[in-house]
Amino acid sequence: MNRSPYITQAPSVTTIMLKVLLALLPGIAAYVWIFGGGILVTLTLASITALASEAILLKWRDRPIKPFLMDGSALVTAWLLALALPPLAPWWLVVVGTLFAIVIAKQLYGGLGYNPFNPAMIGYAVLLISFPAIMTKWPAPLLLAQTPLGFSDQLHFIFAGALPNGVLVDAITSATPLDYLKTQLGLHHQVQAITQAPIFGVLGGKGGEWVTGAYLLGGLYLIQQRIISWHLPSAFLAALALMAGVFYLLDPAHFANPAFHLLSGATMLCAFFIITDPISGPTTPLGKLIFAAGIGILTYLIRVYGGYPDGVAFSVLLFNIAVPLIDAYTQPRVYGHAK
Amino acid sequence: MLANLFKSSKLSSFNGGVHPPQHKLESTRAPISVLTIKNAQQVFVLPLRQHVGKVSKLLVNVGDHVLKGQLLANADGQMSAAVHAPTSGTIVSVQDQLIPHPSGLPDIAITLQADGEDRWVEHHAMDYRSVSKREVLERLREGGVVGLGGATFPSHVKLREEAKHPVDTLILNGAECEPFITCDDLLMRERAEEIVRGIEIMQYLLNTKECIIGIEDNKPEAAQAMRDAASKSQILIAVVVVPTVYPSGGARQLIKILTGKEAPSGKRSTDIGIQCFNVATAYTVHRLVNHGEPVISRIVTVTGKVARPGNYDVPLGLAVGELVALAGGAVENTEYIMGGPMMGFTLPSNHVPVVKAMNCIIVGKPEIFPEPPPAMPCIRCARCADACPVSLQPQELYWFAKSDNFEKARDYKLFDCIECGCCTYVCPSNIPLVQYYRYAKSEIIALDKAKQAADIARERNEFRLHRIEREKQERAQKHAQKAAGAKTESAKLEAAPADAATKAEEAKKAALAAAIERAKVQKAEIAPKNTEEVSPQIQADIAAIEARRAEAGLAEVAPQDENN
Ligand code: SF4
Ligand code: SF4
Numbered sequence: 001m002n003r004s005p006y007i008t009q010a011p012s013v014t015t016i017m018l019k020v021l022l023a024l025l026p027g028i029a030a031y032v033w034i035f036g037g038g039i040l041v042t043l044t045l046a047s048i049t050a051l052a053s054e055a056i057l058l059k060w061r062d063r064p065i066k067p068f069l070m071d072g073s074a075l076v077t078a079w080l081l082a083l084a085l086p087p088l089a090p091w092w093l094v095v096v097g098t099l100f101a102i103v104i105a106k107q108l109y110g111g112l113g114y115n116p117f118n119p120a121m122i123g124y125a126v127l128l129i130s131f132p133a134i135m136t137k138w139p140a141p142l143l144l145a146q147t148p149l150g151f152s153d154q155l156h157f158i159f160a161g162a163l164p165n166g167v168l169v170d171a172i173t174s175a176t177p178l179d180y181l182k183t184q185l186g187l188h189h190q191v192q193a194i195t196q197a198p199i200f201g202v203l204g205g206k207g208g209e210w211v212t213g214a215y216l217l218g219g220l221y222l223i224q225q226r227i228i229s230w231h232l233p234s235a236f237l238a239a240l241a242l243m244a245g246v247f248y249l250l251d252p253a254h255f256a257n258p259a260f261h262l263l264s265g266a267t268m269l270c271a272f273f274i275i276t277d278p279i280s281g282p283t284t285p286l287g288k289l290i291f292a293a294g295i296g297i298l299t300y301l302i303r304v305y306g307g308y309p310d311g312v313a314f315s316v317l318l319f320n321i322a323v324p325l326i327d328a329y330t331q332p333r334v335y336g337h338a339k
Numbered sequence: 340m341l342a343n344l345f346k347s348s349k350l351s352s353f354n355g356g357v358h359p360p361q362h363k364l365e366s367t368r369a370p371i372s373v374l375t376i377k378n379a380q381q382v383f384v385l386p387l388r389q390h391v392g393k394v395s396k397l398l399v400n401v402g403d404h405v406l407k408g409q410l411l412a413n414a415d416g417q418m419s420a421a422v423h424a425p426t427s428g429t430i431v432s433v434q435d436q437l438i439p440h441p442s443g444l445p446d447i448a449i450t451l452q453a454d455g456e457d458r459w460v461e462h463h464a465m466d467y468r469s470v471s472k473r474e475v476l477e478r479l480r481e482g483g484v485v486g487l488g489g490a491t492f493p494s495h496v497k498l499r500e501e502a503k504h505p506v507d508t509l510i511l512n513g514a515e516c517e518p519f520i521t522c523d524d525l526l527m528r529e530r531a532e533e534i535v536r537g538i539e540i541m542q543y544l545l546n547t548k549e550c551i552i553g554i555e556d557n558k559p560e561a562a563q564a565m566r567d568a569a570s571k572s573q574i575l576i577a578v579v580v581v582p583t584v585y586p587s588g589g590a591r592q593l594i595k596i597l598t599g600k601e602a603p604s605g606k607r608s609t610d611i612g613i614q615c616f617n618v619a620t621a622y623t624v625h626r627l628v629n630h631g632e633p634v635i636s637r638i639v640t641v642t643g644k645v646a647r648p649g650n651y652d653v654p655l656g657l658a659v660g661e662l663v664a665l666a667g668g669a670v671e672n673t674e675y676i677m678g679g680p681m682m683g684f685t686l687p688s689n690h691v692p693v694v695k696a697m698n699c700i701i702v703g704k705p706e707i708f709p710e711p712p713p714a715m716p717c718i719r720c721a722r723c724a725d726a727c728p729v730s731l732q733p734q735e736l737y738w739f740a741k742s743d744n745f746e747k748a749r750d751y752k753l754f755d756c757i758e759c760g761c762c763t764y765v766c767p768s769n770i771p772l773v774q775y776y777r778y779a780k781s782e783i784i785a786l787d788k789a790k791q792a793a794d795i796a797r798e799r800n801e802f803r804l805h806r807i808e809r810e811k812q813e814r815a816q817k818h819a820q821k822a823a824g825a826k827t828e829s830a831k832l833e834a835a836p837a838d839a840a841t842k843a844e845e846a847k848k849a850a851l852a853a854a855i856e857r858a859k860v861q862k863a864e865i866a867p868k869n870t871e872e873v874s875p876q877i878q879a880d881i882a883a884i885e886a887r888r889a890e891a892g893l894a895e896v897a898p899q900d901e902n903n
Contacts, residue, residue: 002441002684002777005760006676006708007359007518010722010767013715071715113716113768229721283721283734327735334752335353335591335729336604 011227013112017072019227023218024079024273030214035087038154042082042094045158049098050078057107073112077101080120080273084266084313085127086138088149091159093134097123117320118280121313128313136308138176176208178265178303178310181256190253212268219272231288232281233271237262239296247304261300265310270299274312280320287323287330295319351599353592355726356584357761359518359681361557366521366642369649371529374665376426376654379455383656384692385411385422386438386448390485391492392418394447403430406460408633411449414480420493421483423633424460425654428453439659439677439694443687451656462631472500472544475628482627483634483695488512488523488588488617489678491696494624497614498544507612509547510597511538511621513554513561514581514588517679520699522638523618525650527554527561530622531568535576537621540628542574545614550576552618553593555583585681586759590615592728604755619698639693641666644673644703653693660689663702674704681760715768723762723772729755733762733772740779745786748779756780 011019031039054074058065081097101123109115128135149157157163222228244258261267266274275281275292282291295315302311319326333339387395395412396419399405405424412422431452435445467475479495486492500506511534515523527534542550552569554562562580569576581587581596591602594613602608608615619638626632635655639662642648646667653662659677660670676683677697685704701707723733731752739748753776762772 003771003774004676004678004680004682004684005763005773006680006683006704008711008764008766008769009357009359010765010769012712012769013718013767016718016720016767067713067715073718111716113718229725278718278720281719283719283724283732327732331732331751332354332724332730334604334731334755335595336601336606336755337752 013071013073016227017076019225020076020222020273021072021079023222023227024083024215026214026217027083027211027269030211031083031087034208034211036149036154037151038088038149038158039082041091041155041158042085042087042089043079045091045094046078046082046098047075049095050074050102053099053102054107057103058111061107061111063111068112071112074102074106077106077119077123080269081123083269084120084124084274086135088154088157089134090161093127093131097127099123100126113279115279116323118274118277118316120277121274121316121320124313125317128308136176176265176310182303185254208265209263212263215268215272219268222272222276228272228276229285229288231285232276232292235289235292236271236275236296237267239293240267240300243297243300247300255304261303265303266312267299270295270312270316275316280323282323282326282330284327284330284332286332287326290326290330291319291323294322349599350579350581351596352582352584353587353595353728354730355724355728355761356586356592357726357764358583359585359764361583362519362642363521363524363557366519366640366648366650367524369647371525371638371650371652373652374654374657374662376453376457377455379453381426381453381455382431382658383425383428383451383453383654384436384448384658385425385451385656386436386446386692386694387412387422388438388446389422389491389655389695390420391490392416392420395419395422397433397449399430399449401430401432404428404454405430405451406458408462408631408635409460410481410633411451414483414493417480417496418493420485420491421481421633422449423483423635424451425635425656426451426453427456427458437688437691439686439691439697441684448692462633464629464631467540467543467628475540475544478627479624481633482623484620484623484627485634485695486617487619487623487637487695487698488590489682489696489698490590494616494620497616498541500545501609504607504609505612506545506609506614507548508598508614509538509542509545509550510590510594510613510615511550511552511618512588512590512593512615513552513558513565513618514593515558516555516583516585516588517681517683517699518585519642519701520640520679521642522640522650522698524558524561525640526619526622526638527558528564531561531564532571533625534565534618534621535568535572536629537623537625538576539572539574540624541616541621547614550574551597552576552578553581553587553597554578555587556580557583585761586728586757589728589757589759591757604752634695637693637695637697639697640699641668641702642699643676643701643707644668655694656692658690658692659686659697659700662693663689663700666702668702673702673706676701676704676708680708681764682758711769711771714770717766717768717770720767722765722767726761726765728759728761729757731756736779737770737772737775740775743782745779745783749783753779753783 028039028043051069051074055065055069058068078098078101081101082094085094085097101119105117105119105122106112106115149163153163219228219233223230223233240261241258244256244261247255248257275295282288295312298315298318299311302308302314308314387397393415396415397412399411404427405411406427407424409424410421411424411430414421428451430449432450433447434450436448436450437443438446438448440446465475465478476495476499479498480493484494486494486497513523513527515521538550538552552565554565556562562578566578569578579597581593586592587596590608594608594615595601598613600611600613602613603610623634627634636652637655638650639653640650641663645663648666651662651666659675663675664670670689673689675686675689677686678684678699680701683699683701717734717737719734721734724731727733729752735751736748736753736756739745739751740753756776758773758776760773763770766772
């Protein structure tokens with residue numbers, strides 16, 4: 001009999017997911033501008049793979065297909081994975097990564113709401129471990145490439161792996177700034193000298209820093225819309241900046257400044273779109289701060305000392321494991337209970 | 340005025356809360372309309388349980404003619420309240436009837452048929468300062484005064500001065516935070532002086548140092564009326580306007596807002612020197628003490644799909660359907676909600692009577708509040724936690740309740756949940772969270788009861804096992820003695836010390852058994868108290884569990900018996 005409350009006022013899961021997709025659009029636009037239209041192909045590929053595999057798995061698991069396909073969560077996973085991959089990743093890489101994310105990391109754990117790990121990061125990590133060579137080879141931004149590829153060339157490259165006659169792979173790819181910095185530091189060069197290379201922009205990587213800035217914009221929109229809470233991005237960025245700041249102050253010759261870390265690699269995508277995945281993250285305010293700060297610190301350490309140029313995926317997955325523990329120990333004080 | 344400004348500047352707040360659409364304007368346009376009883380055929384149904392505590396003791400018989408305000412059933416002990424005749428007439432039945440309760444179960448009620456004269460019983464005012472406080476409290480107990488905010492806790496219990504917990508602050512709750520409900524708003528607008536007279540009595544009884552009336556800022560007229568009335572009082576009463584946020588009208592939430600203090604979990608607010616009453620309760624205290632009129636009517640907001648939404652001063656016992664018809668609403672083919680949309684419930688029938696707890700009737704539930712879309716899985720977005728006024732983690736509680744992990748639910752403070760509905764209100768996945776909590780709470784209570792009963796049963800069984808063991812030993816001993824008797828003299832001599840040892844052992848065991856027996860008797864004495872007030876269903880469950888326990892015990896012992 002007692003079914004109250006009779007009224008609700010909440011955005012649907014679909015609305016939330018659509019707003020996340022919307023917030024990614026500025027970043028995608030900047031991406032297309034800097035790296036060319038190939039990313040649109042990657043996004044489409046990932047989206048189709050995600051929706052198709054989700055539908056098949058739902059059917060197989062005997063769950064209603066329509067509401068779960070319509071919730072938009074598969075698309076969010078697909079887009080985040082696509083944006084984390086190198087821009088001209090071959091088609092099969094995109095498909096394999098998406099399948100891992102949706103089938104293994106999401107549906108086999110029970111579908112929406114039940115995945116303990118961030119599906120996009122599982123997909124990414126699996127690819128990074130299995131195909132490190134492809135995963136770390138990024139095409140140079142168009143304005144740096146010796147022979148910039150047109151859209152049809154990019155399309156051809158994604159599906160056939162072939163370049164226009166006379167163009168070598170090296171001519172279109174370059175190390176990412178994070179990667180380059182790491183290798184050069186290994187060769188005992190100094191940060192100031194290294195960052196004179198053309199791939200470095202004003203603060204981050206040339207071109208890439210615009211994409212990063214656009215993600216920031218989308219992220220602020222999500223905070224304003226109350227889709228994500230400020231705790232996660234703030235703590236993550238603050239921790240990363242603090243780590244970078246301390247190391248930089250101690251030894252500016254061998255450590256890049258905080259601004260570079262904030263605007264390079266997947267920093268902003270991570271801050272506003274990846275660690276903010278509610279399902280695999282903590283729920284308490286303090287827990288969110290700890291979780292995000294932890295990922296920030298670990299990301300920095302992996303960037304500087306680890307075997308991979310960017311440490312976001314592994315940091316996120318590692319802290320996903322700790323979520324139940326973090327939640328359990330950060331329960332807020334309940335009304336009428338002593339501290 | 341200055342005092343008020345000062346007060347509002349240091350208002351505190353509670354975590355979360357929500358801002359549902361108000362829907363209060365509809366029912367505040369017209370003044371309170373007082374329903375009078377002229378119809379000689381009018382029937383009133385008066386449940387004997389309109390309050391928290393023991394069911395009232397019936398004082399009348401079928402066929403008796405009674406006068407308006409006459410005591411029909413008296414409070415049974417302290418935790419109980421009285422029931423009076425809302426008009427003069429004849430008692431036509433005393434039987435189980437459908438009452439406005441979420442359980443939808445019938446309960447014992449008196450039916451009174453009006454004689455159309457509406458003639459009062461002899462009643463008189465009381466000069467409360469010239470008699471003992473005990474006499475005033477006794478009058479409140481006999482006058483049927485209970486909390487009218489919905490909790491219906493007997494007021495005389497809360498107005499008793501307690502040396503252990505002196506009350507410094509008297510809080511009057513005029514927040515009325517639930518959407519649609521405006522009965523307190525109108526009462527404060529129109530009968531502010533009478534409310535203040537009631538507050539003066541409460542202040543006198545509790546001997547409090549300060550008095551605060553908390554009113555949400557969406558009721559400026561009511562706040563102004565209360566301020567005017569308070570300024571004319573001999574005692575200092577502060578009217579504090581609080582921000583409109585649901586559930587600021589929850590007693591504990593209002594206490595936090597007004598004083599910054601929190602009533603300790605599981606304890607009463609008097610532990611921190613605060614007592615809280617609804618403004619409508621103060622009004623009834625005044626009517627009873629200063630006019631001798633018991634609680635036989637209340638103001639009910641009738642709103643929703645009705646032609647004349649508004650507030651009605653209704654005699655208790657009137658059928659809700661008749662009230663709604665008066666307001667120009669449908670009686671058949673629709674559903675009514677009693678209370679507000681956040682915490683109210685659907686009435687089991689549109690013909691149940693108006694009772695003391697009924698502050699609002701929303702007509703046309705299916706039309707105004709369509710069913711929510713099907714629930715999706717929890718996405719752990721923590722909106723519910725952000726909205727919870729008690730700072731619980733509703734998403735965790737949901738998980739525990741769903742998986743019947745009741746111990747965990749208790750650990751995560753399920754019993755601090757006030758069932759305000761804020762969590763469900765903000766959940767993107769449309770999960771009926773509060774229903775899960777209601778379910779889990781009732782399950783836990785039932786399990787606790789069952790466990791108590793099982794403990795008793797186990798003890799009985801242990802005693803029984805012990806007795807069987809003793810008998811076994813005795814038999815064994817007899818066998819041994821027989822066997823020994825067939826043996827030689829020397830063997831007999833040897834057996835003697837062994838015999839003594841067994842006897843000592845036996846004495847010890849007997850003492851232990853006696854102790855268990857004593858404990859059992861003690862438990863048994865307590866036991867009826869534990870199960871006395873539980874529903875027949877739970878009693879049956881307990882009996883079933885006891886039976887199962889006993890059977891299990893028997894099965895374990897039987898084979899050993901046979902081996903002997
Ligand atoms: S609001 Fe609903 S979906 Fe979000 S955490 Fe709470 S229960 Fe889960
Ligand atoms: S119903 Fe309970 S859990 Fe939900 S918001 Fe209210 S107090 Fe918190």
